[in-house]
Amino acid sequence: MVALCDSFARRVYVTASIGYRLGFNPLSWESSEKAVYRGVQDLHSDLRYFYEFNEVV
Numbered sequence: 001m002v003a004l005c006d007s008f009a010r011r012v013y014v015t016a017s018i019g020y021r022l023g024f025n026p027l028s029w030e031s032s033e034k035a036v037y038r039g040v041q042d043l044h045s046d047l048r049y050f051y052e053f054n055e056v057v
Helices: 002-010 029-056
Strands: none
Touching: none
16 A cells, blocks of 8 residues: 555655554454444544645645
8 A cells, every 4th residue: 555655646646545443253243333333433534634634734
């Protein structure tokens, strides 16, 4: 991912690699459901950060 972001940066694009919380038991339906919910929360948090950053710049 770093190499991909570097190649875009050389072309004057801003890039970001978003990380998500890990940790779930694939044999447990409830655990998988919670992992998806946390992933959506992380995505919303990251998007909110970029919107706020864009307002500052």
